Amino acid sequence: MLKSGLAGILTIAFMMLASGCASSQAPCDTVRPTTNDLFRVTTIAPFPRGLAMVDGELYVLCRGRVRGAGGVSAEVNDQAGTIYVVDPKVAEPVTQSELGDDVRSNGRIFALPTDPPFVLWDRNANPPESDRLTDRPYCTFRYHAPTSSFYICAFSGIDQPKKPGAVSFSKNLTDALMRYDLRTKRWHEVERHNISAGGSYPHHDVTVKNPPHGWLNGPDNCLPVGRWLYAVAKDNDCLVRYDLKPLESDPNAGPPPSERVLGPDITIRGEGRQQFYGHSALATHDGWLYVACRTSSVIFRFPIDDEGNPKQPIVGEVVAKFEPYDPKTGKSANITDMDFDSNGNLYVVSAKPSRIYRFKPDPRHVYDGETSEPWADLAKMTDNPKMKSENLLVDGNQLFVTSGDGYAYQQGAFGTVYKIAIPN
DSSP, rough: OHHHHHHHHHHHHHHHHHTTTTTTTTOSOOOOOOOOGGGEEOOOSSSSSEEEEETTTTEEOOOOSOOOTTOOOOOOOOOOEEEEEEOOTTOTTOOOOOOHHHHOOOOEEEEOOOTTOOOOOOOOOOGGGOOOEEEEEEEEEEGGGGTTTTEEEEEEEEEEEETTEEEEEEEEEEEEEEETTTTTTTEEEEEOGGGGGGTTTSOOOOOSOOOOOOOOOEEEEEETTEEEEEEETTTTTEEEEEEOOHHHHOTSOOOOOEEEEOOOOOOOOTEEEEEEOOEEEEETTEEEEEEEEETTTTTEEBBOOOTSSSSSEEEEEEEOOOOOOTTTBBOOOOOOEEEOOOTTTTEETTTTTEEEEOOOOTTSSOOTTTTTTBBBBBHHHHHTTOOOOOOOOEETTTEEEOOOOOOGGGTTTOOOEEEEEEOO
């Protein structure tokens, strides 16, 4: 009896290890998608960098073809800041090697960037790399129904030579948040850092000056929660929020009032004061705001009230830890986006190679992303070890994910939006 009981325990333990689960961490799933659950939706958007579902239609934001050293040819239609609307029901199995016309043509242009508020690429710059002011959408795309607006993060700068076959991004300190209003059919500025302020964040005294205040160095993600737009910045490690209430009744109300919520320091329940760096992703579920940090590779949460306000004092809980940034290799888990399903599962994307993790957050059992197997290893499923994915969106029993490596776009390549049928 003892032997059979021990054998059963060992069998269960072996199965848990084989599935990537560990008894000391949050519950994880043994049912994972296969290549038969993975589909191509569209390839029409260059470097897709954000997804939003509105009234059954999928909206896709383009980061465009990255300007490498010397700039991309002026003959190339860059499309940075372009919004496409695509049919999410189109689905072509990845097991089908040839790209079909339905996927290739799935989408139409919904909105184009305009100057103002964007600073668009000066195609006449000589030399091309002298134009460092161009705004490019960076990493997120959200819709807020009360203001009938899409929100994006933007940055400016250019890629410059680092060594043969590699590039290094040179920033220009003009990061911004932009808003496309469906009522005015226009782009509006939510936030912009004033380049004349150099490395000062905010760029003026917020007690005496009107917004925008220029809080963000490297805006990395944003998320509407009630009347608030929360935004994080990876380079100065902060969480800021913007009051969207005035924009609900007046689309021309101007840049919204804003305030800093958190820096790198936060009190963690049971652990005291902690520091986390590289704020990069946001999600909300059941009265909690979740923040991911791509440098520290930690996901923490803190409680918010029914109106989206942080409960005071702010005390957080760590729910997941992934591979932290290694300055020697320049690599980390590179967490860039996350989203919940209706069952409370949190989906987290690790950018390159493209992997998606899924778990139910539980601070009593911190999820170990360093040792756990991904829920979906897209790089393996597509047989592309260099696959890069930076945004995901859960909609019912489907998960949409972007893919594209900007440095391939000098040759005119396009990105792909995939869809995973979530197994029961």
